[in-house]
Amino acid sequence: MEIFAALASVLIDPIILMWVLAAAVVGMVVGAIPGLTASAAIAMLLPVTFYMQPLAALAFLYVIGKSGRYGGSIAAILFNTPGTAASAATQIDGYPLSRRGMSTKAMKVATLSSIIGDYVGEILLIAGVGIIAAIALKLGPPELFAVYFAAFVVIGSVIGKSITRGLASAALGVLIKMVGLDPISFEERFTFGSFDLTNGISLVPLMIGIFVLGEVFSQLEARGKPIAPVDAPDSEDTRAMNRLTWAEYKPCVPHVIRSSFIGSFIGMLPGLGSAIAAFVAYGEGKRRARNPQEWGKGALEGIAAPEAANNAVSGPSMAPLLTLGIPGSTIGAILVGVFLIHGIQVGPTLFLTQKELVYQLFACGLVGIAAYGLIGYFGASFVGRFILKIPTDVLYPVIFLTSFIAAYSARGNLFDVIVMVVAGFGGWLMKRYDFNPAAFVISFVLAGGAEETFRQSLLLSDHGVLIFVTRPVALAFLILGVVAVAARARTLGKQAKQASLNDA
Amino acid sequence: MNRRHFIQLATLTSAGFALSGTCAFADWKVRRPVNIILPYKAGGGTDSYARAVASAGDGLFPVPFVVVNKPGSSGMVGATEAARGRPDGTTVLLTSAGSFLLTSMLRDTDVTPLESFRIVAQIGKLTTSLMVPYDSPYQSLDDLVADIKARPGQVRWAHTGNGGFHNVAGQGFLDSNDLDAVGVPFKGGSATRAAVIGEQVSFGMIGIQQAAGFEEQLRPLALNSDTRDTFMTDVPTFAEAGYDAVDVSSPIIVFAPKDTPDDVVAALEAALKEITSSQAFIDAMAERGNAPVYLPGAEAEANLRAMKENAGPIISALK
Numbered sequence: 150m151e152i153f154a155a156l157a158s159v160l161i162d163p164i165i166l167m168w169v170l171a172a173a174v175v176g177m178v179v180g181a182i183p184g185l186t187a188s189a190a191i192a193m194l195l196p197v198t199f200y201m202q203p204l205a206a207l208a209f210l211y212v213i214g215k216s217g218r219y220g221g222s223i224a225a226i227l228f229n230t231p232g233t234a235a236s237a238a239t240q241i242d243g244y245p246l247s248r249r250g251m252s253t254k255a256m257k258v259a260t261l262s263s264i265i266g267d268y269v270g271e272i273l274l275i276a277g278v279g280i281i282a283a284i285a286l287k288l289g290p291p292e293l294f295a296v297y298f299a300a301f302v303v304i305g306s307v308i309g310k311s312i313t314r315g316l317a318s319a320a321l322g323v324l325i326k327m328v329g330l331d332p333i334s335f336e337e338r339f340t341f342g343s344f345d346l347t348n349g350i351s352l353v354p355l356m357i358g359i360f361v362l363g364e365v366f367s368q369l370e371a372r373g374k375p376i377a378p379v380d381a382p383d384s385e386d387t388r389a390m391n392r393l394t395w396a397e398y399k400p401c402v403p404h405v406i407r408s409s410f411i412g413s414f415i416g417m418l419p420g421l422g423s424a425i426a427a428f429v430a431y432g433e434g435k436r437r438a439r440n441p442q443e444w445g446k447g448a449l450e451g452i453a454a455p456e457a458a459n460n461a462v463s464g465p466s467m468a469p470l471l472t473l474g475i476p477g478s479t480i481g482a483i484l485v486g487v488f489l490i491h492g493i494q495v496g497p498t499l500f501l502t503q504k505e506l507v508y509q510l511f512a513c514g515l516v517g518i519a520a521y522g523l524i525g526y527f528g529a530s531f532v533g534r535f536i537l538k539i540p541t542d543v544l545y546p547v548i549f550l551t552s553f554i555a556a557y558s559a560r561g562n563l564f565d566v567i568v569m570v571v572a573g574f575g576g577w578l579m580k581r582y583d584f585n586p587a588a589f590v591i592s593f594v595l596a597g598g599a600e601e602t603f604r605q606s607l608l609l610s611d612h613g614v615l616i617f618v619t620r621p622v623a624l625a626f627l628i629l630g631v632v633a634v635a636a637r638a639r640t641l642g643k644q645a646k647q648a649s650l651n652d653a
Numbered sequence: 654m655n656r657r658h659f660i661q662l663a664t665l666t667s668a669g670f671a672l673s674g675t676c677a678f679a680d681w682k683v684r685r686p687v688n689i690i691l692p693y694k695a696g697g698g699t700d701s702y703a704r705a706v707a708s709a710g711d712g713l714f715p716v717p718f719v720v721v722n723k724p725g726s727s728g729m730v731g732a733t734e735a736a737r738g739r740p741d742g743t744t745v746l747l748t749s750a751g752s753f754l755l756t757s758m759l760r761d762t763d764v765t766p767l768e769s770f771r772i773v774a775q776i777g778k779l780t781t782s783l784m785v786p787y788d789s790p791y792q793s794l795d796d797l798v799a800d801i802k803a804r805p806g807q808v809r810w811a812h813t814g815n816g817g818f819h820n821v822a823g824q825g826f827l828d829s830n831d832l833d834a835v836g837v838p839f840k841g842g843s844a845t846r847a848a849v850i851g852e853q854v855s856f857g858m859i860g861i862q863q864a865a866g867f868e869e870q871l872r873p874l875a876l877n878s879d880t881r882d883t884f885m886t887d888v889p890t891f892a893e894a895g896y897d898a899v900d901v902s903s904p905i906i907v908f909a910p911k912d913t914p915d916d917v918v919a920a921l922e923a924a925l926k927e928i929t930s931s932q933a934f935i936d937a938m939a940e941r942g943n944a945p946v947y948l949p950g951a952e953a954e955a956n957l958r959a960m961k962e963n964a965g966p967i968i969s970a971l972k
Contacts, residue, residue: 199704286847286850286851287851288851289848289851289853290853329726330726330727332838332840333815333838334815335727335759335760335814335815335816337760344726344729344733344763347726347729347760348725348726348729348730469847473843473846473847473850474843474846474847482694485843486694486700489701489941490701490704494865494866494941496865496866496867498866498867498868499866561721561722561723562723562725562730601840605837605838605839608809608835608836608837609809609837609853609854611807
């Protein structure tokens with residue numbers, strides 16, 4: 150077993166260990182800062198790694214990706230603003246808990262679930278990298294479209310209080326995504342003759358605007374009004390309330406296991422990524438939960454499910470990347486660049502020529518998970534309490550400034566800053582009028598890939614849309630989507646009936 | 654005394670270096686770093702050229718070369734920014750000129766390679782090739798052509814996006830041999846390669862260097878060039894396989910904004926000639942299956958104009 154040899158060689162190398170540890174801390178802090186995503190941080194740190202040894206460079210960025218996905222949950226729980234797109238699902242239940250003064254408990258659940266999800270993903274990767282690659286290769290545009298379709302439907306079922314407003318938010322996300330060049334014919338759409346718009350709207354500034362700047366505007370509006378204390382004083386009571394017992398975590402375990410496998414599966418499909426995994430896991434979790442009425446109001450399971458899924462993506466997404474050179478996520482796309490810069494050709498021969506390096510990278514992943522897990526379990530509440538102790542008069546202006554820097558630094562483009570400011574006002578208005586910013590962003594993320602794979606499928610097909618029926622894997626996902634809609638409609642019907650009974 | 658002697662010696666040798674061959678750029682007094690604008694993300698194929706130029710060119714001027722990635726809108730974001738840059742040699746654009754030319758033709762962009770820029774020099778060349786999955790029934794180009802003729806409009810092929818040089822080269826091959834097949838665009842080289850390996854399509858047009866390491870997944874059947882590849886020497890050209898093709902490739906060219914003065918362009922041209930012949934640059938390129946192809950600005954420009962002529966009819970058909 151190569152992995153044990155690799156693990157041993159990593160554990161006795163203090164320099165590699167130092168980089169892994171640094172990555173765990175950097176990723177967590179960056180993830181916890183609202184608006185700074187792990188992929189933005191990796192893009193910024195990329196030039197530094199040109200001067201490092203290949204293993205150190207790869208391990209550093211790989212572990213930042215892992216701990217950044219986890220760190221995003223801290224911001225989601227504390228500020229109701231996801232640190233990364235992947236933790237947008239975590240805020241649905243995380244923020245209500247922190248309003249009740251149980252932020253530390255929420256973060257502990259997030260940490261445990263992230264670690265378990267990450268380990269499941271990493272072990273599946275190590276055990277089945279070859280098989281995963283073979284499966285991923287056989288999935289063409291029709292299968293990927295069917296997965297997008299299922300994701301759309303499942304996400305539709307977790308849309309907030311008002312279904313029509315949720316759907317309107319999702320439709321708006323699709324509309325905004327249409328701006329730019331048509332992915333197939335390269336015709337301009339909704340660009341109004343503006344050159345900057347031909348590139349479309351980028352995700353990072355849009356997300357920072359909607360979630361971060363929108364939140365700052367809401368806070369600005371709330372100034373003068375008495376602020377509801379989110380953090381209770383540090384007394385014996387709150388400490389007891391924030392202690393996590395096995396009895397409390399036990400109901401989360403089935404959700405964590407299911408979500409870990411959902412995340413691992415979505416991770417090995419190129420281009421879907423951890424945000425989609427988190428939402429699919431949340432939707433599936435809520436559908437199967439014994440207490441669905443508590444989800445969205447602060448259920449611990451509602452934190453465990455998406456957090457396990459978004460971290461489980463990390464490992465398996467490396468399989469198509471390493472064996473086929475297809476990145477499964479934005480972080481993966483950057484990692485391809487690192488391999489190439491160090492003169493390592495990514496592809497099937499990588500396992501022949503650089504086997505040792507690949508397994509050492511996996512070993513660094515295993516060590517990294519433990520590192521951010523330990524720091525997070527004992528330190529996240531400290532980081533959180535520290536951020537909460539900062540007066541809002543200081544905190545929000547700093548966040549305001551950071552969001553401008555983050556929006557600009559992703560591509561070094563001033564137009565992105567304009568996008569962010571406009572999105573900020575949009576996000577504030579959406580929140581004010583009960584539209585759903587999360588549904589908006591997720592449908593924005595899904596729409597591009599869904600359109601591309603749909604149109605590729607039609608070009609590949611001799612019989613139009615029948616290609617989705619004749620390919621068994623595609624058909625299976627379409628059926629899954631339809632069943633999810635039907636199940637959702639049934640529960641909604643039941644709830645409506647119960648409501649009318651209660652009224653009577 | 655020893656020290657003085659050493660300094661004298663050092664001055665003499667460095668003066669000697671300056672006289673031998675480097676005189677063309679020795680008198681260009683540059684004070685700010687030379688920004689190489691690269692209109693793609695870090696880590697891509699063109700990016701590796703820019704990084705190799707920057708590291709091999711270190712020390713030629715008193716200032717460093719800095720690679721600035723400005724991705725977006727299929728390379729047009731960076732090109733537009735470079736065209737607006739200060740025309741004093743401190744802003745240059747390094748890009749895949751075939752893609753830049755074809756994109757500007759397909760989309761009628763404001764910034765174009767021949768009108769908005771001066772061409773400094775060509776430093777490399779990307780060549781596309783026709784590849785099939787390893788287990789494909791087609792053993793030669795003849796087999797493929799026979800199948801496309803037997804099933805007109807039913808064979809599917811993959812390329813890296815409409816209007817890209819892979820697309821134009823593939824369509825050019827089909828058109829000049831009266832063949833009818835359906836092109837399916839995928840996003841970039843690695844996704845296209847994966848579509849071919851996964852047998853989603855019958856064949857694909859992919860850069861020849863992308864086959865490195867995939868010898869057991871892919872078989873290149875023909876190369877779209879007039880000479881064989883430096884590394885993959887057993888792949889015949891289209892002409893050798895007995896078929897017509899359109900000469901479309903993507904030279905890697907360094908551009909300078911239109912108003913850059915002659916002496917500055919000449920200094921940069923001389924520097925690039927020196928860089929591309931250096932061992933460090935050759936080694937960096939060989940790791941990726943590429944070879945440096947240096948051409949002076951005037952020749953590179955003539956080739957680009959010829960390619961514009963060749964691609965014209967295919968581009969109007971794609972619009």
